[in-house]
Amino acid sequence: MMGVAALDLSPGAGVVLDEVEWLVERQEPHLGRVHLVRADGERQRASFRFLVNHPRCRPSSRTAAEGANRGRQPASWSDVKPEKRPLMEQRFAHLMEVNCGFRSGDPFRPEPGEPHPEYDPDRTTLTERRAAKAAELSALRPEEAKLLLGVAHVGVRTLERWERRRRNYGIVGCADHRWLRASGGHPSVSEEVREAIFAVRAETQHHRSRVSARTREIMIRRYVRETFENEDEDGDESEKIEVPSYHTLLRVWKEWFGPGGARQKYERSAELPTKNGHVLVTRPGQVVALDTTILPVMVRENVFGAPVTVHLTLALDVYTHSICAFRLTLVSDSSVDVAMVLRDVMLPLPMREEWGEDMEWPYPGLPAAMVSEFAGYEVAGLPFFTPETVTSDHGSVYRNHHLVDVQEAMGCRILPARVLRPQDKSAVERVFGSIRSLLFEKLAGYTGVDVSDRGADPEGDAVLTLAEMEHFIATWVVKVWQNRRLGEFAPSWDPGGDHSPNTLFAASFAQEGFDLDIPSPETYYRFLPEHRVKRIYRRGVKVKGLWYDAELLHQPDMNSARGGRYKQHWVIHREPRDRRVVYFQDPDTHEWHELRWTGLPPEGEMPAFGDARVEELLTQVREAGLKPRSDSELVPILLEMLGAVDPVAKWPSQLTKSQRTQHAREITQAQAAAADRPQQPPKPNEPPRLAAVGVPDAQTPWRERAREATEALDAHRRRRRETAKPAQQPSAPAPLGSSRRGRNLFVIADDDDGSDEPDPQPTEET
Numbered sequence: 106m107m108g109v110a111a112l113d114l115s116p117g118a119g120v121v122l123d124e125v126e127w128l129v130e131r132q133e134p135h136l137g138r139v140h141l142v143r144a145d146g147e148r149q150r151a152s153f154r155f156l157v158n159h160p161r162c163r164p165s166s167r168t169a170a171e172g173a174n175r176g177r178q179p180a181s182w183s184d185v186k187p188e189k190r191p192l193m194e195q196r197f198a199h200l201m202e203v204n205c206g207f208r209s210g211d212p213f214r215p216e217p218g219e220p221h222p223e224y225d226p227d228r229t230t231l232t233e234r235r236a237a238k239a240a241e242l243s244a245l246r247p248e249e250a251k252l253l254l255g256v257a258h259v260g261v262r263t264l265e266r267w268e269r270r271r272r273n274y275g276i277v278g279c280a281d282h283r284w285l286r287a288s289g290g291h292p293s294v295s296e297e298v299r300e301a302i303f304a305v306r307a308e309t310q311h312h313r314s315r316v317s318a319r320t321r322e323i324m325i326r327r328y329v330r331e332t333f334e335n336e337d338e339d340g341d342e343s344e345k346i347e348v349p350s351y352h353t354l355l356r357v358w359k360e361w362f363g364p365g366g367a368r369q370k371y372e373r374s375a376e377l378p379t380k381n382g383h384v385l386v387t388r389p390g391q392v393v394a395l396d397t398t399i400l401p402v403m404v405r406e407n408v409f410g411a412p413v414t415v416h417l418t419l420a421l422d423v424y425t426h427s428i429c430a431f432r433l434t435l436v437s438d439s440s441v442d443v444a445m446v447l448r449d450v451m452l453p454l455p456m457r458e459e460w461g462e463d464m465e466w467p468y469p470g471l472p473a474a475m476v477s478e479f480a481g482y483e484v485a486g487l488p489f490f491t492p493e494t495v496t497s498d499h500g501s502v503y504r505n506h507h508l509v510d511v512q513e514a515m516g517c518r519i520l521p522a523r524v525l526r527p528q529d530k531s532a533v534e535r536v537f538g539s540i541r542s543l544l545f546e547k548l549a550g551y552t553g554v555d556v557s558d559r560g561a562d563p564e565g566d567a568v569l570t571l572a573e574m575e576h577f578i579a580t581w582v583v584k585v586w587q588n589r590r591l592g593e594f595a596p597s598w599d600p601g602g603d604h605s606p607n608t609l610f611a612a613s614f615a616q617e618g619f620d621l622d623i624p625s626p627e628t629y630y631r632f633l634p635e636h637r638v639k640r641i642y643r644r645g646v647k648v649k650g651l652w653y654d655a656e657l658l659h660q661p662d663m664n665s666a667r668g669g670r671y672k673q674h675w676v677i678h679r680e681p682r683d684r685r686v687v688y689f690q691d692p693d694t695h696e697w698h699e700l701r702w703t704g705l706p707p708e709g710e711m712p713a714f715g716d717a718r719v720e721e722l723l724t725q726v727r728e729a730g731l732k733p734r735s736d737s738e739l740v741p742i743l744l745e746m747l748g749a750v751d752p753v754a755k756w757p758s759q760l761t762k763s764q765r766t767q768h769a770r771e772i773t774q775a776q777a778a779a780a781d782r783p784q785q786p787p788k789p790n791e792p793p794r795l796a797a798v799g800v801p802d803a804q805t806p807w808r809e810r811a812r813e814a815t816e817a818l819d820a821h822r823r824r825r826r827e828t829a830k831p832a833q834q835p836s837a838p839a840p841l842g843s844s845r846r847g848r849n850l851f852v853i854a855d856d857d858d859g860s861d862e863p864d865p866q867p868t869e870e871t
Contacts, residue, residue, distance in 0.1 A: 120156065128143075157481075163694070163695065178665070185277070185669055192281075194276070194279075196279040200268055200271055202234075206219060207220060275516055285668045286668050291356075300332075302354070302358070319351065363643075387424070389609075390491060391424060394532050395496065396534065397417065399416055404567055404574045405570045412567040424596075427487070431578065434774075435769060438502055447492065447515060447632075450491075451622075464584055465483065479621060487583055488606075491517065492517045503521065548569070549566045550569070629781055630688050630690070633688065634679050636676070637674040638675045641675065645658060645700065646658070648687050651703075653701060655700045666692065682715050682775055683775045684702070684716060685714070688700070714775075
């Protein structure tokens with residue numbers, strides 16, 4: 106699919122499997138397998154399912170078109186500088202006119218006089234249109250062509266090259282490679298000079314006092330002369346090694362090690378080891394309507410069991426009227442929730458334990474076994490595809506930079522409805538009313554159309570939890586809605602026939618076929634918000650106020666090769682629903698890695714927290730006038746905010762309704778993030794992965810979450826005491842009242858206390 110990395114299994118393509126390169130010799134599509142051959146002549150057979158789902162299988166850089174990008178992260182639309190974007194858009198418009206006759210690419214939004222006779226697709230061939238476009242652009246003067254398109258001459262081969270890149274990379278493929286070329290590095294820094302730089306770095310950082318950059322330059326030149334330019338045994342001088350200038354050495358030093366503004370004392374301590382009109386929709390996926398509404402049924406959240414109001418986000422295929430995906434979110438949805446709904450549209454729906462055979466993949470022309478083989482699990486009877494256009498209203502959740510990036514990654518476009526034109530997305534509004542009358546009115550806790558129609562106590566009538574409601578709606582969609590007669594929504598080619606969403610989707614197979622594109626699990630990371638970091642510090646990278654680090658970031662000569670607007674920047678992806686980790690893509694292998702928050706304790710698990718909790722934490726510290734603290738020192742404050750208050754057993758009665766909803770939303774968001782995150786197999790000698798949620802089960806009471814936070818706070822206090830006390834000091838019994846002090850919000854463990862024993866765990870006192 107466009108915008109998502111795919112595995113090329115055509116004959117002659119290269120595949121790297123477990124770090125061994127294989128060549129695809131031939132395919133056997135009827136058997137679902139390929140024949141691979143290695144350089145030494147060894148052959149083996151592998152199924153499509155095995156290769157697509159293998160975590161250590163990727164295209165070879167020798168044969169893949171993106172091999173030139175190996176060693177740097179892929180370019181995106183935002184990397185193009187603003188002054189170059191009009192040139193890229195002009196190239197894209199000319200390619201669209203060659204392809205379909207309209208510069209906008211949409212036949213329903215034509216410009217005056219379109220399509221021109223020489224570009225009419227009904228009268229001309231693609232080759233004729235390309236020749237006409239080349240003649241049109243050749244008539245321009247070289248100065249005008251360079252001003253409009255960035256090049257002085259455009260021929261047929263140039264148009265073909267632009268088209269190939271556009272098909273592979275989208276509109277970014279129309280950009281000149283010189284605009285996004287990789288940074289050239291420093292060719293004047295030879296291996297000998299590199300060794301001298303690292304030797305001087307080790308000498309000046311760990312042993313000597315602070316020196317100036319001029320002194321470091323002299324030390325580098327001395328090291329090169331005394332180490333590599335000594336006289337040989339015959340008395341002849343060796344070849345002279347060229348050392349770069351002072352300004353080059355200073356620039357290299359800053360790129361590799363940073364500006365170096367810290368004191369020598371802190372430098373040494375930091376090195377210590379630490380833990381426009383009517384659109385005729387003719388195929389599925391052409392237009393997907395997206396909207397959010399308040400669920401008219403009160404449900405009980407999974408933490409306190411209190412009745413709450415949730416939001417329902419729905420994705421509807423306008424052609425088949427299939428409910429392709431939906432999400433239930435507490436309080437309100439965010440751009441990440443909308444992005445994950447679009448991702449669910451592209452993914453097959455897995456079968457659940459309670460579902461029978463009548464809910465499996467039913468569509469003729471595409472066997473269920475083949476779909477299950479590509480997906481890696483049994484697939485339910487719900488359509489999936491890559492949307493071409495997504496229609497939504499003008500809410501802020503649908504109009505932000507994050508969803509623009511998601512749109513580029515998917516290869517689709519988000520087209521907001523026109524102002525005061527409800528007919529642009531009337532289909533999804535009608536579906537909301539249909540679901541209300543067909544399903545929600547029959548459930549306990551129904552709130553009615555408005556306040557005037559509300560019952561006496563819908564909160565008390567609520568019986569379904571959030572997870573149960575999600576499962577109930579999913580079952581109803583697959584079993585009832587997809588088989589329900591459409592009536593007046595029948596297709597234009599058979600207005601009087603009986604059709605359902607399932608039959609319309611099956612009919613589209615015979616009319617236009619079906620493109621079996623299943624995105625890889627790594628699509629999850631591409632749909633997360635991006636943060637561009639200038640450089641990697643010794644502490645790691647800073648994202649939205651918190652520091653994250655991993656051993657991967659501290660490899661020698663770790664430099665970004667990205668070009669364009671964000672030249673030499675690193676891209677970090679943040680999960681707003683779970684801020685304990687961020688995600689980093691290795692520029693060499695393009696594998697995704699977790700970067701842990703540096704404030705996480707080395708042992709035990711940390712309750713999940715999101716963006717709202719981080720902003721609250723930083724606001725409290727800033728308003729209190731405290732001095733800047735490290736992430737490790739902020740752990741007690743965060744844990745107290747998450748759940749460490751006294752007494753534990755009476756928490757639900759002390760918290761207000763808004764506070765309970767906020768905590769429940771935090772846990773629910775972390776659970777949704779864990780469900781969306783791809784499960785990678787653990788690597789050898791890899792430490793245990795973080796739990797996605799601070800509670801082991803959705804039905805665990807709030808008391809367990811509070812106990813987890815208290816235990817983590819006690820462990821943090823214990824480490825402080827152990828580092829402050831001598832190891833030989835004998836242990837003493839716990840003082841009186843230590844149990845209450847361990848649960849008190851305003852008491853911090855004394856460092857000069859006479860006890861080395863850990864604080865006792867809180868008890869469930871009433």
